[in-house]
Amino acid sequence: MASGRGCRPGGYSDSDSDDDDGYVGAASTSLRKTEVARPLPSSSHNVTWQKNPYQVQDQRNEFNYHGSRHPNFSSNNHVSSGTNETRAPGRRQVILSKIPGFQEGADKEWAVSISNKIRSSWEVVDETGGHVKFPKMLNDAFETCEQQSKNLFAFGLFLTLNSPDFAALQGKSQALAVITALKNYLGDRKRSINKEIQHxxxxxxxxxxxxxxxxxxxxxxxxxxxxxxxxxxxxxxxMCFENNFKEACLCAMYLKLHNHFDIHSFLIPLLLQDRFNVVEEYLKDTPDIQINIVRFLDSCFDYGSAGVSGTLFAYVNQRNIGGVKPEKLNPKPITKLVRRLASKFKIGNEHCPNVGNRQRFGELRHLFSRRYEKQDMNVESFDELINQIADGNQKSKDDIISHFMMYGDYEATARFVVTHELFDDPVCRHVGILPLLPEPHKSRLLQNVQRNQNVDDECWEEHNETSQQVVSAHVGVNNYSNPQEDESWETSSESVGSCVVVESKKIFYLYPLPRETIHMVGEVPKLMDFCRQINEMAAAVEGEDLLISGFDSEWKPIMSKLKGAALLQIAFESDTFIIDIMSLKLNSTDDRTHWTALRKDYFENQRIMKLGFDVRNDVKMLIDTVPEWQEMNQTWKSLVDFSNLKSVIMKEDPSFFEKSAEGDESGLSELVYRCLGKSLSKAEQMSDWEKRPMRESQLLYAAGDAYCLIEVYKSLRDRTVECRADLAKFIKSSLKGSSSTTASKKRKAPSEIVFDLVLKMQNEVDNPIPVENNMEEANDPSSIKLVCDNMFQGLGRHLRAIGFNTVILDNSQPHSKCSYHAMFGRHVITKGVAFNEIIHSLPENRAFLVYHVKCEMIVDQLQEICSHFGIALSPKELFTICQRCNKKEFIQVSTETMLKFIDYVGSRFSKSKSMNGLLTFKDKIPDDMILSSQSANRTWELINERTIRFGNDGRSVVTPAGIPIEVQRVPPGLTHLINSYYVCSGCGKCYWESTSLEQRMKKSLNEESNLEESQISIKTEQI
Ligand SMILES: [Zn+2]
Incomplete structure (x- = not known):
């Protein structure tokens, strides 16, 4: 085994080469051959390979030839003659026929008769589902076996293998029950087992x-x-060689052979196949292997992020690893994998320097974009976080400097250079930086520069001026609260004035009460006082009323020590309390009753109304931070999530708000603007919430974020009097549809939304608005292809529902991926910052392909897009494209056939509940699967149901392409209502017609007009 320029690095452990004496026969010969072609024992090999990550091996073909492509070539031939038996029932028979003592004659007959008895007793189940007679019967059989001096292990193995469900894939297994009974029978007694039986x-x-x-x-x-x-x-x-990595991993784990296999045998392959759980179990208590894996994956970044996919792709190819999705080899998923392993097994950063750098670089990019593009971070927060990232890491320092220079902020660059004493960095000789440096460095560098005659005086004077202008333009962040802190950097004082100007057109919400009303709660006694106090306050509120409070929490955006929330702010009308979770946690003793107290007295106190915005994130963070709050999302009371309320009001009556939204406001800031006419400043949002003492501006920001909710509430309450609306009703309906009090927005089914859209457009036909476009020129949706950015995934599915061929980016894809699709003629649907990003990444003449969505509600967005593209909705196009996978080809399945499928595959819906074919209220109908209307006239491709095959696993039905059909999601109770099902040929999702929706849709599409000509026209406007 010494040849190799090595194709499979480290596939084998060093110790195995002399261990295969047992091999005889044909199979072992072939295995031998393949071994020659395989790689060498690990260590030396690894090195070779890593140095040549792209090298494609000559031996690859040889591999394929022997390799891994013998589906029936089962795992072991140690004792068997080595013929290529299949894994199917025949194989079990072969093993059975070799069990010593039970091969033939009276003993075999006896064993078979016991086996039959067990089998019939297994079928008798008592009312609790247990097998009463089963263990007793086995015990007796084992005893008899021993009394008659037969081999107990041989007998046990016979019974196990002879169980009818031995090779079944799932379910309660009789085989397992037999083997467990044998284990119990044996108890602690040590017995020697015949080697042949073990094999x-x-x-x-x-x-x-x-x-x-x-x-x-x-x-x-x-x-x-x-x-x-x-x-x-x-x-x-x-097994490894045949791609059965999971089986190999399990065997090695149960046999405790951790030291005999290196990470490339099956661990890395399994990770690349995205089978983390198997590996995780294997790696328990093996710190060396854990570290090796992390180091190996991290080393893939040695050639930069761009090299990762190439490196791993070559790895997968050389080793013929099947079942790896190419997108899993991209830098992002690999980074995620390394971080997951590192945090799971507590592996230090020193073992994954590349991934650490990559993560820091990502954080930097994010911070810089917040500071210079969105301009919603103030300079203190920014500098704090940047300096933390830079600390002790030269690469990050370089990255930070190049970022500063990229954004043209010479002043910040100079400040950074001074803070970290980087006076030898080449950037110091830059004409924009040098004049800003303090003495004596300035003179020293200047002398050097002049000696080298790189720069002359005039030149850098001139640049000095420009740099000031650039800085003023870029540092556009409002720091309304603490101008006094800016004196620390003297040259920057000039630009402070211009900072404020940039954003001064916006009026920001400020904490309205005096500073003394903000109370820090950072020690346990104070917290207990607080709990007592709010209890009293709540009890003092009269009658049905509730004590009103607003709450919010803050956490450090990057490099957090705490991994959770640092602050919990609770505002009441007269006072705001800032619970300093960070300090409370640090000074924590064994007594943790104060955490429980806060949960009970605040979150679970029915008498206190808790106003929050998009509370899911806060709750998740709070729960992660304090274990005592674990159950909170089920137990808390009187919670109002304004994000739900906002969408309820927007839907029922947007004019209810005093102000209409302006520009780019969104989220809580938009609500505050609509109610109070002021925006929320985000200047402190991204700041170091774990630093103590906190800056004054941070305190005010934190208090304001919680207090604004009370003011919003009051404004809405006053407004309800004016509008004669009922706030309580709004609040109630905003809570409706969320299963627990955690505010999950009720999602409308696409079919419902499309119905809304149809209605809406119908209304506009009734009240025509002057249109520029001629209606006859209206397009149908299939003429236009779209790509939705990942903030529009929901919209994308709806666009498919009304007939647009739509690609939807998933969350792992960058916005820029849209431009790639745009090159192929797809129109990009996006908004916000991504819009500019995409526009700039396209050749100029393509810019028209990018569309910026303006509306907020999905129905409006759909209408907006239809009118932008001059699309008329047509019943022929509705629901012709799979909302999940964008394919336009369906298999039509009759109800009769579908019932057979349900019978074969089973259904997730309880059978007893829908016994009479009627849907009971417990059966939830997954309504996103409901189609409606006009199936016969649609423009989709329909395939005959006879193309459906049974799956190879014996428990599924599959499309012609082998995709399993999701029969188990079809409620059997619905069948009597449905004529036809439509199965997507691309992904196996089942759709069906809904008669009720169909009638509604038909009605609205055809009211006062003929069905065939019922194209719904739309006003179009050119943008
Ligand atoms: Zn599909």
Missing amino acids: LAFEGAVSQKKQNLIEAIFDVFNLADPDRRMDFVPTIEK
Whole structure:
């Protein structure tokens, strides 16, 4: 095995080469051959490989030839003659026929008769679902076996293998029950087991797929015996070679062979196949292997982010690893994987320097974009965080300097250079930076520069001026609260004035009460006082009324020590309390009753109304921070989430708000603007909330964020009097539809929304608005292709529902991916910052392909897009494209056939509940699957149901392309209402017609007009 320029680095452990004496026969010969082509023992090899990540190996073909593509070539041939038996029932028979003592004659007959008895007793189940007679019967059989001096293990193995469900993939297993009974019967007694039986047991165990059965057989037959387990190494290696990494991993784990396999045998392949859980279990208590894995994955970044996919792609190819999705080899998922491993196993940053750098770089990019593009961070917060990232990390310092220079902020660059004493950095000789440096560095550098005659005086004077202008333009952040802190950097004082000017056109919400009303709660006694106090306040409120409070929480955006919330702000009408979770946690003693007290007295106090905005994030953070609050999202009372309320009001009556939204306001800031006419400043949002003492501006910001909710509430309450609306009703309806008090917005089914859209457009036909476009020129949706940015995934699915061919970016894809699709003629649907990003990444003449969405509600957005593209909705196009996968090809399945499928596959919907074919209220109808109307006339491709096949796993039905059909999501109780089902040929999702919706839709589409000509026209406007 010494040849190799190495194709499979470290596939084998060093110790295995002499261990395969047991191999005989044809199979072992072929295995031998392949071994030659395989790589070398790990260490030396790794090095070679890493140095040449892109090298494609000559031996690859040879690999394929031998390799891994023998689907029926089962795992072990140690004892069997080595013929290529299949894993199907025949294989079990072969093993059975070899069990010593039970091959033929009276003993075999006896064993078979016991086996039959067990089988029939297994079918008798008592009312609790238990098998009463089963263990007793087995116990008796084991006793008889021993009394008659038959081999107990051979008998046990016979019974296990002879169980009818031995090779079944799921379910309660009789085989497992048998092996468990044997284990119990044996108790603690040590017995020697015949080697041949152990081999047969191993072979039997790995001939099926159930993990618990493998584990149990390995255990009972003591296969992990140090004298025996090495026998199985070659078989496990063969599993790896055949791409059965999971099985290999399980066997190695149960046999405790961790030291005999290196990370490339099956661990890295499994991780690349995205099967983290298997690996995670294997890696328990093996710190060395954990670190090796992290180091290896991190080393893929040695050639930069761009090299990662290439490196891993070559790795996967060389080793013929199947089932790896190419997108999983991108830098992002690999970074995520490394971080997941590192945090799971508490592996230090020193083992993954590349990923650490990459993460820091990402954080930097984010901070710089907040500071210079969105301009919603103030200079103190920004500098604090930047300096923390820079601390002790040269690469980050370089990155920060280049970022500053990229944004043309010479002054900040100079400040950074001074803070970190980087006077030798080449950037100091830059004409824009040098004049800003303090003495004596300035003179020293200046002398150097002049000596080298790189720059002359005039030149840098001139640049000095420009730099000031650039700075003023860029540093546009309002720091309304603490101008006194700016004196620390003297040259910057000039630009402070211009900072304020940039954003001064906006009026920001400020904490309205005197400073003394903000109370820090940072010690346990104070917290207990606070709890007592709010209890009293709540009790003092009269009658049905509730004590009103607003709450919010803050956490550090990056590099957090706490991994959770640092502050919880609770505002009441007269006072605001800032619960300093950070300090409370740091000074924590064993007594943790104060955390429980706060939960009970505040969150679970029915008498206190808690106003929040988009509370899910806060709750998640709070729960992560304080274990005592774990149950909170189920137990808390009297919570109002304004994000729900806002959408309810927007839907019922947007004019209810005093002001209409302006520009780019969104979220809470928009609500505050609509109610109070002021925006929320985000200047402190991204700041170091874990630093103590906090800056005054941070305190005011934190208090304001919670207090504004009370003012919003009051404004809405006053407004309801004016509008004769009922705030209580709004609040009630905003809570409706959320399962618990955690505010989940009720999602409308696409079909419902499309119906709304149809109605809306119908209304506009009734009240025509002058249009520029001729209606006859109206397009149908299929003439236009779209790509939705990932903030519009929901909209994208609806666009598919009304017939647009729409690509939807997933969350892992950058906005720029839209431009790629735009090059192929897709129109980009996006908004906000991404809009500019995408526009700039396209050639100029393509800019018209990018569309900026203005409306907020999905129905309005749909209408907006239809009118932008001059689209007329047509019943022929509605629901012709799969909302999940964008395919326009469906298999029409009759109800009769669907019932057969449900019978075959089973249904997730309870059978007893829908016994009479009627849907009971417990059966939730997944309404996003409902289609409606006009299926016959649609423009989609329909395929005959006879193309559907049974899946190879024996428990599914699949499309012609082999995609499993999601039969189990079809409620059987619905069938009597449905004529036809439509199965997406691309993803197997089932749709059906809804008669009620169909009628509604038909009605609205055809009211006062003819069905065939019922194209709904739309006003169009050119943008
Ligand atoms: Zn589909």
